[in-house]
Amino acid sequence: MKVLAVSLLRIGDLLMHMEALRAYLHENPSAEIHLLLNDSSMSLRSILGESVQKVIVFPRKELQEILVEQNRSLWAAFRQTQALVTQLNNEKYDVVLNLTHNLLSARLIDLIQAPIKKGAYFVNGKARPADCQWGVYFNDIHSGAHQAPFHYLDGLARSLDIGLTMNQNGQARGSRYICLQVLTSxxxxxxxxxxxxxLAAELKEFYPEYTFVVLAAPFEKDIVQSKDFPAGVEVRYATWVELVKILQDTRLLITGDTSVQHLAAQMNVQMLSLFMGSANVTKTGPRSVQSYVVTPSVSCYPCSHHQSCPQSTLKCENQIQVHDVVSLAKAMLNDQAYLPQNQNLHYYQVQNRNNFYFIQGLGEEKMTTLEREIKQITWQFYLDHEYENPIPPYGTAIRTIMQNTDLDEISDASMNLKIEQFETALMWLESLDEAAQKSVRLCFRENNDQISEIQRKILETYKQFTTANRIDHEYIQVIHNALTEQHKTAFGFIRKLKSSIKEGMQLIQIDLKITKDLLNAKKERGSYVSRARELS
Amino acid sequence: MLSSVATREGRILCSPRDPLREAQRWIERQSRVQSKLPVIIVGIGAGFHVSEFAKQNPETQVYAFDLDPKMIENYQNNFQLYLNLRLIGPNDLGSGLPVFPYVFAFRAAWQGLESEFLSVYCLLKAETKESFLAQARDLGIQTVVNFKSQEAITIKSVGALLEGQSCEQEEVKIWKCLRELVR
Structure with missing residues (x-):
């Protein structure tokens, strides 16, 4: 079976895609994988390993130059693309996997002939609806600036029907290096x-047995060279092959949201990731169990990937101080539990929950962690259609949560408050659904120009409600999309609005059911415990 | 080095003071050329820039065009003919020449024939409606891109023209794909 994997994003994404491809190959051992990647990612070729049997270059930079420079003919770009398409079609692929999930890749796949195509793609210029609920989720929620309950790679892999697992083996423990990846993209x-x-100077005093290495890419030499690092700290401008060798013997990597972090995660290196700016701990954190992530608490964090910081100083960067990182790094190197000392920062430990990446907040309200866990399970139930089973496996979900969380540390009152909020939200969604129904009639009578006015009115109601009630936006953010996107027809708008209301209601109902069951289980267990105490 | 034929109607077709330095500065201003992709220089004139460019890019197939046969002759008499260089005149256009990924203009050599050179330059770059269609013909493509007026031909204008158009043909799909690269 010949498979073309299309990975046309940046190097960090390509590294994550490689993990998905390895999982795909594990499920389909006979697959011969060809990888289409950008010219700028070719440096990774040396470490792609045996999973990929052929690498095909997409000359992105060259094509962009032809298209925008004055002294080039558009036909040159056309001819080059045509030649690439011919080359790809001559391979006669059985399957095309779109790991990229953008318009460029979806349109490119429209040009490739293959009986099976997975992921986002166009058919004769028209976007094809997603094959599964995970695909819809990945397109509607994960690709946007919304908060997401799953790691990027978990969402992507499941949208392509790849059974990705998280490494269960615990941490690889190199004994030689403590590495600092000092720059991000x-x-x-x-x-x-x-x-x-x-940081290097302070840690070096406590851990003289390790070699401290500052990692940078060869092209970052000019920037890194201009800085002074303490005596004895090595600076390595490593190629990918050299980097792999260093990481194999690394005890701890301290990094930002970088491609090196994703590579180290696949090698199961323990990491302390410092996430600021647009680095989103849920979406692109280190998928390596027992790694830690520190994030600031400023209200603008995480910001948009596409905008530069409007602040005069990077507030989020300022918030993370050296002593915060030193104390956490020491705990990690000593294999000790860490009790956060700076209340202005958020600390997370990466865990494996049902083969999904999960971040366990340290020192945060137990109810907040519980809500995060329930949310992830709720989405899984919804996207896997578990809730439609005659006997949905709620019991298993409850048991899993109870294994990870000590419910006794969570008050009944906080759980009841959440139940109340969600019941209010359900009632509001029902009324919104009625309003949408009325709009259907309006739209049939009036012309399409009325849509934006109807959108505006409903959006106002939406904002009022979500501001007044602390309702979970992730369940209803698709409603927000429907209310803010441009729709070609009134019918299209109403259809999207009604389906997003339905989705919001289903998600809230699942969450509500799990929360109520947990509360009951907690009460029952409480009565058992008190009865046992009486008996004893 | 400057011979008498490097002028047209009394105008010198390169820098009278330092033509070599002029040639080098011109080369620096051009986009970085990727080897193995053919380049055409429109305007041979006194020839310094052509000679320097061919010398500095030995792996690039360089075509140098001039409307005036005397300039071609002048070059042949005064400069080294590098293996990667081919000199062409008006009769060579449209006779199996490649579509050039790089079309460089040396405007000092155009003096006296500016509009004629400009037409050739636009033709090679497929920048006008006619030249765009001419290149499509050369490539054996019956293009669906049909500009109604003499608007500037850019990937945006091609994309806008195809907006909403049925996308069953490979050509339309490729243009739409390319449009995504510069959004």
Missing amino acids: DAKKNWSMNKFSQ
Whole structure:
């Protein structure tokens, strides 16, 4: 079976895609995988391993240059693309996997002939609806700026029907290096190099047995060279092959949201990731169990990937101080539990929950962690259609949660408050559904120009409700999409609105059911415990 | 080095002071050329820039065009003919030449024939409606891109023209795909 995997994003994404491809190959051992990647990602070729049997280059940079530079003919770009398409079609692929999930890749796949195509793609210029609920989720929620309950790779893999697992083996424990990856691809995601330097100096005093290595790519040499690092700290401008060798013997990697982080996660290296700017701990955190992520608590974090920081100083970067990182790194190196000391920061430990990436907040309200866990299970139930089973496996979900969470530490009152909020939300969604129904009639009578006015009115109601009630936006953010997107027809708008209301209601009902069951289980267990105490 | 034929109607077709430095600065201003992709220089004139460019890009197939046969002759008499260089005149256009990914203009060599050179330059770049269609013909494509007026031909204008158009043909799909690269 010949498979073309299309990975046309950046290097960090390609590294994550490789993990999905390995899982795909595990499920389909006879697959011969060809990888289409950008010219700018070719440096990774040396470490792609045996999973990929052929690499085909998409000359993105060259094509962009032809298209925008003055002294080039558009036909040159056309001819080059046509030649690539011919080359791909001559391979006669059985399956095309779109790991990229953008318009470019979806349109490119429209040009490739294959009996099976997975992921986003066009058919004769028209977007094809997603095959599964995970695909819809990945397109509607994960690709946007919304909060997401799952890691990018978990969402992507499931949207392609790839059974991705998280490594259960625990941490690889190299004994030689403590590595500092000092730069990211975006200035607003960088922790300052001065702080990294100070961090190295302080940690070095406590752990002289390790070699401290500052990692940077060869093209970052000019930036890194201009900074002073403490004596004895090695600076390595490593190629990918050299980097793999270093990481194999690394005890701890301290990094931002970088491609090195994703590579290290696949090697199961323990990491301390410093996430700021647009680095989103849920979407792109280190998929390596027992790694830690520190994030700021400023209200603007995480910001949009596409905008530069409007602040005069990077507030989020300022919030993460050297001593915060030193104390957490020491706990990690000593294999000790960590009790957060800076209330202005959020600390998370990466865990494996049902083969999904999960972040366990340290020192946060137990109810907040519980809500996060229930939310993830709720989405799984919804996207896997578990809730439609004659006997939905709620019991298993409750048991899993109870294994991870000590319900005694959560008050009945906080759970009851959440139940109340969700019941209010359900009632509101029912009324919104009625309003949408009335709009259907309006739309049939009036012309399409009325849509934006109807959208505006409903959006106002939406905002009023979500502001007044602390309702979980992730369940109803698709409603927000329907109310803010442009729709070609009134009918299209109403259809999207009604389906998003339905989705919101289903998600809230699942969450409500789990929360109520947990509360009951907690009460029952409480009565058993008190009865046992009486008997004893 | 400057011979008498490097002028047209009394105008010198390169820098009278330092033509070599002019040639080098011109080369620096051009986009970085990827080897193995053919380049055409429109305007040979005194020839310094052509000679330098061919010398500095030995792996690139360089075509140098001039409307005036005397300039071609002048080049042949005064400069080294590198293996990667081919000199062409008006009769060579449209006779199996490739579509050039790079079309470079050396405007100092156009003096006296500016509009004629500009037409050739636009033709090679497929920048006008006629030249766009001419290149499509050369490539054996019956293009669906049909500009109604003499608007500037850019990937945006091609994309806008195809907006909403049925997308069953490979050509339309490729243009729409390319449009995504510069959004």
